[in-house]
Amino acid sequence: MLPASGAILVGFVVLIWGADRFVIGAAALARNLCVSPLLIGLTVVGLGTSAPEILVSIMAAMQGNPALAVGNAVGSNIANIGLILGVSALIAPLSVKSHVLWREYPLLAGVSLAAYFMLADGQLGRLDGLLMLAGLVGAMIWIVHLGRQRIAVAPLEDKFTEEIPADMSTGTALAWTILGLLLLIASSRLLVWGAITIATALGVSGLVIGLTIIAIGTSLPELAASVVATLRGEDDLAVGNVIGSNLFNMLAVLSVPGLIAPAAVDTSVLSRDMPLMLVLTAALFFMGRGKRNHGIINRLEGGLLLTVFLAYQTWLYLSSQPTLPGT
Numbered sequence: 001m002l003p004a005s006g007a008i009l010v011g012f013v014v015l016i017w018g019a020d021r022f023v024i025g026a027a028a029l030a031r032n033l034c035v036s037p038l039l040i041g042l043t044v045v046g047l048g049t050s051a052p053e054i055l056v057s058i059m060a061a062m063q064g065n066p067a068l069a070v071g072n073a074v075g076s077n078i079a080n081i082g083l084i085l086g087v088s089a090l091i092a093p094l095s096v097k098s099h100v101l102w103r104e105y106p107l108l109a110g111v112s113l114a115a116y117f118m119l120a121d122g123q124l125g126r127l128d129g130l131l132m133l134a135g136l137v138g139a140m141i142w143i144v145h146l147g148r149q150r151i152a153v154a155p156l157e158d159k160f161t162e163e164i165p166a167d168m169s170t171g172t173a174l175a176w177t178i179l180g181l182l183l184l185i186a187s188s189r190l191l192v193w194g195a196i197t198i199a200t201a202l203g204v205s206g207l208v209i210g211l212t213i214i215a216i217g218t219s220l221p222e223l224a225a226s227v228v229a230t231l232r233g234e235d236d237l238a239v240g241n242v243i244g245s246n247l248f249n250m251l252a253v254l255s256v257p258g259l260i261a262p263a264a265v266d267t268s269v270l271s272r273d274m275p276l277m278l279v280l281t282a283a284l285f286f287m288g289r290g291k292r293n294h295g296i297i298n299r300l301e302g303g304l305l306l307t308v309f310l311a312y313q314t315w316l317y318l319s320s321q322p323t324l325p326g327t
Contacts, residue, residue: 004197011191012217014183019051019221022180028173050248052218055188057256060206065196066257067266070124071210072218073254074273077112077246078211079219081280082309087223088230088238089302095235096288096295104240105285107139108247112281115250116274119265129258136251143244191217204320207266211273212316219245239288239297246281276312280305 053076057069088094114135118128168176191214199209222245229237257263283305288295 001198001201004194004201007190007194008198008213008217011187011194012220014187015052015055015191015218016221018180018183018187020180021176022051022184024168025173025176025178025180028168029170029177032168032170032173050245050252051184052188052221053249053253054256055184056192056214056218057253058260059185059188059192060196060210061257061260063192063196064261065192065206066124066261066263068192068195068199068206068210068214069257069261070254070265070269071207071273072214073249074269074277075211075215076219076249076253077277078273078280078309078312079215080222080242080246080249081284082305082312083216084219084223084226085239085242085284085297086302086304086306086309088226089297090299090306091227091230092233092235093299094230094239094288094297094302096239096297104143104243104247107142108243108250109281109285111135111139111247111250112278115254116270116278119270119274122265122267122270123262124254124258124265125262126259129255129262132251132255132258136248136255139247139251202320205266207269208316208320212313239284242284276308280308 053072057072060066060068060072085094115132118124118131195209195214196206198213199206222241226238226241229235229241284297287297287301287305
């Protein structure tokens with residue numbers, strides 16, 4: 001099991017670095033092709049930060065383990081709110097005031113509920129996957145529309161302009177994009193192999209591995225980005241990062257197993273995991289709401305989110321332990 005553990009560790013490191021290179025290269029390439037910084041930030045960068053989850057789900061589905069892909073999507077959403085927002089709010093209370101973010105939240109809530117009802121029949125099929133992909137296209141169009149509509153209120157254009165490399169040549173940008181994509185493919189394949197090997201050795205399901213090790217690992221880029229944003233006082237970016245990532249997870253990541261390897265959905269996903277995801281999504285709204293589009297997610301609420309996440313992970317661990325004969 002040592003080689004598999006090493007594969008997971010190396011896979012995570014290369015996956016995160018490869019995703020960063022891919023986003024930087026793709027963003028610079030789009031800028032050199034005269035795409036607006038706002039459009040790049042809301043689409044290329046937004047989708048690129050979910051690249052680890054997407055590639056891991058593709059590899060898991062192709063290797064005949066769609067349950068790991070489903071666990072990755074749902075588990076990442078739980079980790080984004082419970083772990084990432086919990087830690088960020090503990091560092092400093094999060095002020096939620098951007099009009100763009102609050103108009104994106106209903107979209108996330110609607111998509112999350114729609115995904116739950118799609119899976120309520122116990123199947124994740126190709127039609128479900130196609131509907132989710134169609135939803136992804138519609139969501140990206142809507143997000144860009146919101147960004148353009150509110151550009152005078154929330155200066156996202158300036159923020160994205162600062163983050164997108166301005167002095168990178170087209171050739172260099174293309175090279176980083178291709179290299180980043182290749183690293184994503186190779187590392188996700190290595191990561192999934194290690195995860196499946198460990199799951200088999202421990203006698204636990206791919207779903208549980210996806211909900212725990214894989215979900216936490218692929219959420220590390222969002223954790224780092226949100227913590228940095230919080231330390232800089234950019235609270236809207238910390239919260240928006242989670243909302244955008246969760247939206248892409250439901251539409252882009254969860255659609256993958258349905259398109260590549262349609263299969264039955266474990267009943268625990270519908271009775272345990274997705275209900276918790278929906279509860280945390282609702283909690284994000286109630287904790288952050290306030291008067292005149294201004295609310296606070298305080299340290300107490302951040303601690304509560306983190307406690308719920310840790311309790312959930314403990315629950316998964318205990319429930320996955322094999323039952324000894326005679327007990």
